[in-house]
Amino acid sequence: MHPQRKKRLLLILLVVVGVCVAVALALGALKQNINLFYTPTEIATGTAPLDARIRAGGMVVNGSVKRAPDSLQVTFDVSDGAEQVTIAYSGILPDLFREGQGIVAMGRLNEDRVLMADEVLAKHDEEYMPPEVAEALKRVEHMKVDGYTPSVN
Amino acid sequence: MNWSFFHKLGSPKWFHDISGRWLPWFAVAGVLLLSVGSVWGLFFAPEDYQQGNSFRIIYIHVPAAFVAQSCYMMLAVAGIVSLVWRMKLADVALKCAAPIGAWMTFVALLTGAIWGKPTWGTYWVWDARLTSMLILLFLYFGIIALGQAISNRETSAKATAVLAIVGVVNIPIIKYSVDWWNTLHQPATFKITEKPAMPVEMWLPLLLMVLGFYALFTVSLLMRMRLEVLRREHKTRWVREVLEKSS
Numbered sequence: 001m002h003p004q005r006k007k008r009l010l011l012i013l014l015v016v017v018g019v020c021v022a023v024a025l026a027l028g029a030l031k032q033n034i035n036l037f038y039t040p041t042e043i044a045t046g047t048a049p050l051d052a053r054i055r056a057g058g059m060v061v062n063g064s065v066k067r068a069p070d071s072l073q074v075t076f077d078v079s080d081g082a083e084q085v086t087i088a089y090s091g092i093l094p095d096l097f098r099e100g101q102g103i104v105a106m107g108r109l110n111e112d113r114v115l116m117a118d119e120v121l122a123k124h125d126e127e128y129m130p131p132e133v134a135e136a137l138k139r140v141e142h143m144k145v146d147g148y149t150p151s152v153n
Numbered sequence: 154m155n156w157s158f159f160h161k162l163g164s165p166k167w168f169h170d171i172s173g174r175w176l177p178w179f180a181v182a183g184v185l186l187l188s189v190g191s192v193w194g195l196f197f198a199p200e201d202y203q204q205g206n207s208f209r210i211i212y213i214h215v216p217a218a219f220v221a222q223s224c225y226m227m228l229a230v231a232g233i234v235s236l237v238w239r240m241k242l243a244d245v246a247l248k249c250a251a252p253i254g255a256w257m258t259f260v261a262l263l264t265g266a267i268w269g270k271p272t273w274g275t276y277w278v279w280d281a282r283l284t285s286m287l288i289l290l291f292l293y294f295g296i297i298a299l300g301q302a303i304s305n306r307e308t309s310a311k312a313t314a315v316l317a318i319v320g321v322v323n324i325p326i327i328k329y330s331v332d333w334w335n336t337l338h339q340p341a342t343f344k345i346t347e348k349p350a351m352p353v354e355m356w357l358p359l360l361l362m363v364l365g366f367y368a369l370f371t372v373s374l375l376m377r378m379r380l381e382v383l384r385r386e387h388k389t390r391w392v393r394e395v396l397e398k399s400s
Contacts (some may be wrong), residue, residue, distance in 0.1 A: 006239045012318060023322050027333075035335040036280040057335060094274030096203055123274045124204070126342040128211075128351040132203035152338055 037104045043113065044083040056115050057104040058084055065099055076104060076116075089117040096122035100125065163240045165382045166391045172375045179371045186365030194358035201355075204362070210268045212359055218261035222324055224254035224370065226287060229294065229321035232314035241324035242378075244310040245385070247317060248300050249377035251371060255293035262286060273337055281330035282338035285323060292320040306385075 001009075031135065037057035038048040048054050058078030065076040075088045076099075087105045097103060102125060107117035129137075161167045194212035201208035228247050235243035265283070266276040277283065296313050303309035331340045343349045349356050386392045 005237050009233070012233055015315075016318060016321070019319050019322050023326070027326070031334070036278065036337055037335050039335070041351050065367075082301060090249055094272070096272060108212075119275075121278065121337060123337055124272050124339050126339045126350045128201050128208060128342065128355055130199035131202040131351065133352065 009040055009139050012024065024084050037073050039080045040078055040085040041080055042081040043109065043115075048109065053106060053108055054104045054115075055104050056087065056117075057087065058099070060099050060101050062099045078105070085113065085115060087115045087117050087120075091118075091120070093120055094122040096124065159240055163238070163242055165242060165245075165386050166389075169379055169382055169391075169395065172379055176372065176375050176379075179368050179375070183365055183368030183372055186361050190361030190365050191359050195364060198353075198355050198358050202223050204272055207268060208272050208352050212362045214261055214264040214268065215359060216363045217257045217264065219259055219363055220366045220370050221254055221257035221286075221289060222327060224250055224257060224320065225292070225317075225368070227255065227322060228317040232317035235314045237311055237320070241310075242382070243308075244314070245378050245381050246374070247296070247310075247313055249381055250299070250374050251293055251296045251313075253373050253377070255290060255297065257366075257370070258286065258290040258293060262290065278337050280336040280338055281334040282327065285327045285330050288323055289327060290322060292316070296320075343359055369374070 001061040005132050021149075028055070037055035039057075040056065040058050042048050042055060048056075056078060058080045061077040061079050061084060065074065067074045071090065072092065073090045074093065077084045077085060079085075087107075089105065089107075097120065102123035104121045104123055105115055105117035107115050109115055158184055194371055198209070198212075201207050207376065228250055231243040231247040231250070234240050235247060262283075265286075269278075270276050296316050299316055300313045301307050303312055330336060342351055343356070351359075383392055383395070
């Protein structure tokens with residue numbers, strides 16, 4: 001390669017590396033601000049602030065959804081596998097909301113570390129499948145729970 | 154290594170000849186892929202067990218997002234070639250591809266917002282994936298505006314090339330934003346090392362759409378570049394000959 005071109009190419013590579021390092025440092029410093037939500041573990045260990053509006057994200061725990069009979073008030077627990085946080089919300093939940101679904105709720109923590117949410121968003125996962133497949137998977141899952149192994153045909 | 158292909162690329166006349174021969178093939182492939190892919194994806198692919206029919210927006214959203222990011226990487230490569238080898242055709246490619254990339258980014262953002270309302274419950278949320286994609290749109294705007302603001306062709310080529318190269322840092326951030334941070338946007342369904350988290354009757358039409366979008370991108374890029382080459386070289390003899398032949 002022509003020496004002048006080589007010099008220009010090296011200069012460009014240096015600039016790109018420099019920009020990468022600068023951006024990596026900036027993103028590293030802003031890590032907590034870029035995260036959309038706090039996990040239940042972070043809330044339980046006190047990483048999440050008590051006096052600010054925060055978002056909490058996790059899976060809705062099976063059997064934890066309690067609806068008030070006469071209002072839209074609903075409480076449920078979200079979990080990240082290790083810790084749980086209770087969320088209270090009054091309003092219409094997104095279509096995808098149900099037990100076992102990932103959600104993100106925005107609101108303030110009260111003294112009992114219950115998140116008083118004013119917005120609940122459903123988080124979709126990367127799995128896509130037709131309804132029949134989902135149905136079949138569920139059946140297999142139930143059989144396993146019942147201690148019955150489906151015969152292979 | 155044989156560099157004659159690379160050096161030939163620097164000749165506008167050679168580019169105009171060869172792209173004229175490629176163009177019909179890409180156009181036919183694009184029309185076929187997009188029509189088969191969209192009919193298959195929108196009418197015949199099974200609906201999703203959670204999202205129902207609204208998942209079908211994936212057949213526009215994902216291809217547009219793919220092309221938007223690939224297009225930016227192409228801009229960066231064109232920028233390097235234009236700065237290091239001072240190849241004018243690279244600058245033509247950079248200038249002509251930027252608006253297409255901007256439109257693709259816009260389509261990806263728009264379809265994402267339309268899908269987000271029924272699925273997530275909101276049109277927009279400032280999570281890392283959505284924000285970095287918005288930054289990509291602004292980078293495209295910046296490149297377009299910078300190119301048009303500077304009237305001196307050489308200075309404008311240098312400035313846009315530098316911006317395109319520096320902005321490429323954003324591409325890995327978009328790609329890995331869903332892994333590095335907690336985001337509302339789901340992680341990638343398609344990974345190189347794993348089986349897709351989607352059955353074949355869903356991803357096959359998506360693959361056709363992705364290829365179709367790339368063909369569409371190539372067709373519109375070549376058409377824009379051919380026009381721009383003719384405009385820039387309008388004083389040369391070969392352009393006059395081309396124009397006389399076509400009129």
